[in-house]
Amino acid sequence: MAGRLLRGLAIALFAVSASFARAQNFQSQAPFAFLLDSDSGAVLYEKAADEPMVPASMAKIATALVAFQEIGAGRLNLDSEIGISENAWRKGGAPARGTTMFALVHSRIKLSDILQGLIVQAGNDAAIALAEAIAGDETTFGRVMTERVRALGLTRSVFRNATGMPDPEQRVTAREMALLANHIVKTYPELYRYFGQKEFTWNKIRQVNRNPLLTMDIGADGLQTGDLEESGYGLVGSAVENGQRLIVVVNGLKTGRDRAAEARKLIEWGFRAFEKRQLFGDGEVVGEASVYGGEKGRVALRTGGAVSLLLPRGTGERLSARIVYRGPLSVPVQEGAAVAQLVVSRGEVKTLEIPLYAAETVKAGSLQSRALDAVLELSTGWIRQALARVTRS
Incomplete structure (x- = not known):
């Protein structure tokens, strides 16, 4: 979210009952690897996930x-x-x-x-x-x-x-191939x-279909393989177990056998090592955003549906979350408009990023209140500039 102001909250959600350290000890031999929970959008594993391939x-x-x-x-x-x-x-x-x-x-x-x-x-x-x-x-x-x-x-x-x-x-x-899939x-x-x-x-x-996962009896139901001399062996795959779907991506492996083994290992580990936890209910208010020139100075932010994560089983690693938006918001703010995002992290790994919606409409305020907002914003801008100068010197 380059260029966005981080407003408000950095909250510890809860201590999960799983071993994050153990989960992180899992390693794939693939130069590029990514594992996504389809329903929640939780990132279960990533390796060079944003590097071009x-x-x-x-x-x-x-x-x-x-x-x-x-x-x-x-x-x-x-x-x-x-x-x-x-x-x-x-x-x-x-x-x-x-x-x-x-x-x-x-x-x-x-x-x-x-x-x-x-x-x-x-x-x-x-x-x-x-x-x-x-x-x-x-x-x-x-x-x-x-x-x-x-x-x-x-x-x-x-x-x-x-x-x-x-x-x-x-x-x-x-990452983007998993999201596309x-x-x-x-x-x-x-x-x-x-x-x-x-x-x-x-x-x-x-x-026959070249996707090796389809013959493995692990709930795989599709997507595509690829291999070139410059790419190595890769695969985008999907599998379902007990109603849970995982999307896996591996690439850069030396052989087709390695590709099949790494993709299977990631999928089986994902189904075994994580459990589902609900963070917020459907439409639950999770924070506020500041509003410029409005009849109210803040607007409540709600989820667009139930928010769940897959979390590693075992110890007490804590989650953190922050609300990210470009602000303060300009009036009018319409109820139901997507105005911010909730970013949830597990350690240094960003596991979830979802939109947040205005829980109410905020109309323009009086001229006096808008003038006061303008002074406050200008003052804040001065402070930002002063801090930037100090940082550069």
Whole structure:
């Protein structure tokens, strides 16, 4: 939250009954790793989670996102026919000797089958054909992919093509790939099922899903693998146990076997080592924000739903939380407006960041009160400037 003023509260929530030290002793061999609880948004494990990495075919998750959005907007449907150009065939089909659905050049294929070719078979021909159908060419589609993930709040990932083929500018982060996967799971449950499909046959060629987690009997139900010489072996996966969903990301491993083992280890540890705790109830007031020029000087902040975390089992590590916003808030403040965020940390690890909403409407105050607020804010600004000078000297 660079540039935001931290107002008010830094609160110790409670002592959890779990061994944070023991949880932190868990280590993944993956150079990049991230484990997310889908429901609460709690970060259970992270390693180089915000460092740029090469996505390889994991970029196809973003390709699928754009296709799903086009379906949701009514611009495409599962019966829409997608043409296979000579470019898609040469760059992504059998002549390219990469992952392919073996689509025939100049054929037209229903979108439902293209999606299976993209997701189950990791077909580069399917990815390029989708890019051309939606954006005209793959370069433009790469910009569309980036714009669409930016709209979801993913600020670091950059896509340059639909396939994940090598490009020096195409980079993602483990954290953002997990958040993207979680968005797809929650927003497109009917289409997400393709990610868990274990095999698909096209052009009389049967191919099995490359996601090794799907055969492990650990509740895995989808997402995508990737491997290039410059990326190593990576995977974005999801698994469900007793109604709890975890999203895992690993990348940079030396072999496919290492990739499968590390992803499984993270998932099994996540299910075993944590327990769910509710922090706040639905709509519960958790603090206040200051208001400039209003009939009231402060406004209560509430949650938008029940707030829960997964916390490590065992000792008394404490949680801390702070309310973050750009303030003071300007009037009018509308009830229900998202005006701040609650950031919860476990030690130095930020485990949760959720929006907070104004619990009431605050209208503009009298001219006298607004003038007084202006003087107070100006004084505060002077103090900030003086402190900055002292810090620099």
